[in-house]
Amino acid sequence: xxxxxxxxxxxxxxxxxxxxxxxxxxxxxxxxxxxxxxxxxxxxxxxxxxxxxxxxxxxxxxxxxxxxxxxxxxxxxxxxxxxxxxxxxxxxxxxxxxxxxxxxxxxxxxxxxxxxxxxxxxxxxxxxxxxxxxxxxxxxxxxxxxxxxxxxxxxxxxxxxxxxxxxxxxxxxxxxxxxxxxxxxxxxxxxxxxxxxxxxxxxxxxxxxxxxxxxxxxxxxxxxxxxxxxxxxxxxxxxxxxxxxxxxxxxxxxxxxxxxxxxxxxx
Numbered sequence: 271x272x273x274x275x276x277x278x279x280x281x282x283x284x285x286x287x288x289x290x291x292x293x294x295x296x297x298x299x300x301x302x303x304x305x306x307x308x309x310x311x312x313x314x315x316x317x318x319x320x321x322x323x324x325x326x327x328x329x330x331x332x333x334x335x336x337x338x339x340x341x342x343x344x345x346x347x348x349x350x351x352x353x354x355x356x357x358x359x360x361x362x363x364x365x366x367x368x369x370x371x372x373x374x375x376x377x378x379x380x381x382x383x384x385x386x387x388x389x390x391x392x393x394x395x396x397x398x399x400x401x402x403x404x405x406x407x408x409x410x411x412x413x414x415x416x417x418x419x420x421x422x423x424x425x426x427x428x429x430x431x432x433x434x435x436x437x438x439x440x441x442x443x444x445x446x447x448x449x450x451x452x453x454x455x456x457x458x459x460x461x462x463x464x465x466x467x468x469x470x471x472x473x474x475x476x477x478x479x480x481x482x483x484x485x486x487x488x489x490x491x492x493x494x495x496x497x498x499x500x501x502x503x504x505x506x507x508x509x510x511x512x513x514x515x516x517x518x519x520x521x522x523x524x525x526x527x528x529x530x531x532x533x534x535x536x537x
Contacts, residue, residue, distance in 0.1 A: 342368020
C-alpha cells in the first residue's frame with residue numbers, strides 16, 4: 271500500500287521566504303532566518319517531503335537556485351521545487367541543485383512539449399502538476415501565473431487532460447483556503463475522474479493536526495501540504511506525526527541520523 275505523506279512548503283519571493291494568504295505574500299525572512307529558526311535536519315524526521323516554490327519576479331531564478339541548493343543540503347527528505355520554470359534549461363538547473371521533483375503550473379497549460387521532454391529525461395515520477403483553483407458560487411475556476419490569470423476551461427475537462435500526461439502527481443491548491451488555517455477544501459475532488467491512477471496532493475488551509483488527519487483519511491488523497499512557517503517552528507510537526515502514527519496512519523517511519531549515516535556511506 272502506498273504510504274501517505276506530509277509535505278512542508280516553503281514559499282520564496284525575491285530574496286525572502288514568505289507567508290502566503292489567498293496568494294497575497296508577506297515577507298518573513300531570508301535563508302539565514304530559516305537556518306536560525308529551523309533545525310532542518312531534525313524536521314526531516316517528521317515530514318516526508320519538502321516543497322519549495324519560487325514566486326519571484328521575472329529575473330530572480332539565479333537567487334532562488336542558490337537558496338534551493340542551501341536548503342537541499344540541510345534536508346534528508348526528497349525536495350520538489352517549482353516556479354519560474356520556462357524551459358528545459360530551467361528544469362536542469364533545478365535538478366542539478368537539489369531538486370528531486372519539479373512542480374509545473376503555468377507550463378502545463380502552455381507547453382506540453384516540455385512535460386514530454388522532462389518525462390523522457392528524468393521519468394514521469396519527477397513531475398508534479400500543480401493546479402490552483404478558486405470558487406465562485408457553486409463552481410470552481412482554474413488560475414495560472416500565481417493566481418493572476420483564469421483559464422477558460424472547465425476543471426473536469428482540464429483535469430482529464432492533465433491526468434493523461436506523463437506526470438507522477440497532481441498538487442491541488444485552493445486559493446480561497448491558502449494560508450487561512452481553516453481546514454482543507456475537499457470540494458474540488460469531485461472533478462477528479464473515478465479511474466484516476468495518479469497521486470493527489472492537497473494544499474491550502476491546513477492549520478493543525480486535525481486538518482492534516484482529515485486530509486490523510488480521505489481515500490483520494492495521498493499527501494497533504496502545510497506551509498505555516500510560524501506554527502511549525504516549535505514541535506508541532508513532531509506532535510503531528512506522532513499523533514498520526516499512534517492512530518495507525520500509513521506513514522513511513524525513519525530516523526534522520528540513520529539516514530545521514532547511510533547517505534555518507536554511499537558518497
